[in-house]
Amino acid sequence: MGTYKRIKGTKDIFGDEIDYWNYVEDTAKDLFHRYGFMEIRTPIMEEEELFSRGIGQDTDIVQKEMYTFEDKKGRLITLRPEGTAPVARAYIENSLINLGSPQKFFYIGPMFRYEKPQSGRYREFYQIGAEIFGTDHPLADAELIVLVFDYLTTLKLNNFKIKINSIGTPKSRENYKKALKVYYEPLIPNLCEDCKRRFNTNILRLLDCKIDIETAKKAPSILDYLDEESRNDFESLKKYLEIFEIPYEIDSRIVRGLDYYSKTAFEVIHKDLGEQTVIVGGGRYDNLVEQLGGPKTPAVGFALGIERIIEALKKEEVKIKKRALIDVYIAFQGERGQIEGIKLSKELRKKGIKTFLNISQRNLSGQFRHADRLNARFTLVLGEDEISNDIVTIRDMESGEQTQVERSWVTEIILEKLNE
Template sequence: MKYKKIKGTNDLFGEDVWYWRFVENTFREVCESFGMEEIRTPIFEQTELFIRSVGEESDIVQKEMYTFQDKAGRSITLRPEGTAPVVRAFLENSLVNRGFQQRYYYIGQMFRYEKPQSGRLRQFHQVGFEIIGSESPKADFEMILAVDIFLKRLGLRKYSIHLNSIGCPECRKQYREVLKEYYKQYLDELCEDCKRRYERNVLRLLDCKEDQKFALNAPKSVDYLCDNCKKHYEKLKEYLNTFEIEYVEDHTLVRGLDYYTRTVFEVRHEGLGAQNSIAGGGRYDGLFSELGGSSIPALGFAAGIERLVLALKSEGIEVPVENVHYLYVATIGERAFKEGVSLAIDLRKKGFRVDMDIMERKLSGQLKHANRMGARYVIIIGDEELEKGIVILRDLETGDQVEVDRQFAVEYISERVLE
């Protein structure tokens, strides 16, 4: 084989496509039930957008972005995450004029140069949404509520929601100093990345997988929250408790992007091993002003479709396969083919999935192909059927067949198939 897919990418077909469609369709249904509107942004943006939003010291910017120069010499980056493009689109298109609150959801490809492994690809896909305009803990609660409903609607059960508050920029100043003092004693033992982060973004040390043993005993951000941040966090937990949404307080959770403030959360699935995070997000009240807009509170979340599919399979969840009403029109001869096309068009207008032979197969070959493709019913038309003004409807599951008047074929087949 001369050409192969690029490392860290996947081809999707067969059963996997049905899993993806199930995830995407379920996500759309849940988002729209919460009054959200779909937004679609380009898959590449100015590189500076991600440096300013995600953070220059983040792993994404330092190691993982697909960045290149276009023919005009501009630095372009394939989007590694979905929030910054949504914020850019909001500002550029003056969506603030619509008033608040606003809610947008998206589905699309993201790109990060990482070591490919199960649940982690270089081209991956996310579903996500953003809630813009509210600083109330009610918005944080509704975000987590929507995520929980989405995962339950998928049928998932073996997951846990991890929750933390990392405070606002003001109360985080003190916490940073306390954290630096704590990690100072372990500097020689830290990985190279954490030694660099120690000076520039010490919170990221809590997020490091290699140095997790130090994070477990580190000072907790919730112990250094200002009064407003503390009230916000306590109110959020009150709402979650009232509506019996289970969560785990995780004081090492900071998330990997610099724009987060106050609430951060992550959903982990017990069936996925090391790459067990299937969703995550939080509040980013300073991102709009950081990108040149006015100060607008906002929050959001994203989930990886690849990992959601792995989670569904790990729990043995079967998804709907929409071939129940799959019909196959088998024809013998040129006149019968034309009549078959006419019937197929009428059935397709009714919403049925209808296939026909275009390989010049004999009838036996057409029947084998129909069975192989998963058709439940075959409609057979030949010269004899044309002379009698009928078609034959054969049930491939039972082997039963019946002659149907061509004039009433569409109505009869529709009723029979939908029984």
């Protein structure tokens, strides 16, 4: 029988790579809390209808990309392909509206889509997202874009570009869709297969096709079809971004791929990953909560792809501080050494020192080799001589220098050395 391999489109994350993930996630948690967002965690499985109803029956995600299966009771269950619909479901089901409005939530976790794996894109991929429920004020849209800018610059990224658009209300969008149909109809024979299909099912998606880019550039602009309310909100959004001193570009081809968006739509692209590579996407979705059976609740949010953010960090050669896995390795000989090692490990860990206690049958030289492979900063030795004289040998694993200290002083001396 052969060895097992990970499923295509998934990855194992370990070693130096974990430092990037911790950096991206810890920075997000710290900053989002500073902006008044509360963390929310939703299940990775939901009823299939939550997504077909919320995202839209004719979207690529629902048509081609969802992992859906029947459970033992014949119910259709879907691994979540995105985070907004589950958070909206949780908001309704748990009556979070009773906590007052507006409310701010953020989430971090895996999503699942059956897509062709490529650079920075996986079938199991991780997103960080933020949602604001209960306000239709354009200042909420602006604050989310400010948060995105603040987050990316805090990560020390520079080569990104924020693009904004308004896709209007559903009513004003109908007139625009008619204009798009008129523009695209004579061009159908020359379009890619996806665009030919989308012409009848989801014509807005033709604007963000990655193949027929030049055709999309010449299409009518949605900004010419906005109703007065959408136009005013878009003007306010631009004004607020200027007050916040956030650089942005207007791109009338941003429509986002999900049916629930209305008015504000925005994306962030990273220049080193290519103009087509979106690292953050978001916008307003004022009808989603009501569509899912809740009270009328305006809302706005965004999601960013962790894998793509990490790719951008590597492209820009941002130096990530490595976390020392182990401060101290405790090596011992004999039963008395083992007992003293156990006591010492408890003492060190209580003081917050990352401690690896030898838990194998190796001799002392084998333990030193193990400590070296684990990249331990110091090795504490409890051999026969040390136990008899109530001392501990401290070996600096970088310099190889050894010092002997009284057992009662070990913890204090290690703390001092680690803080040097």
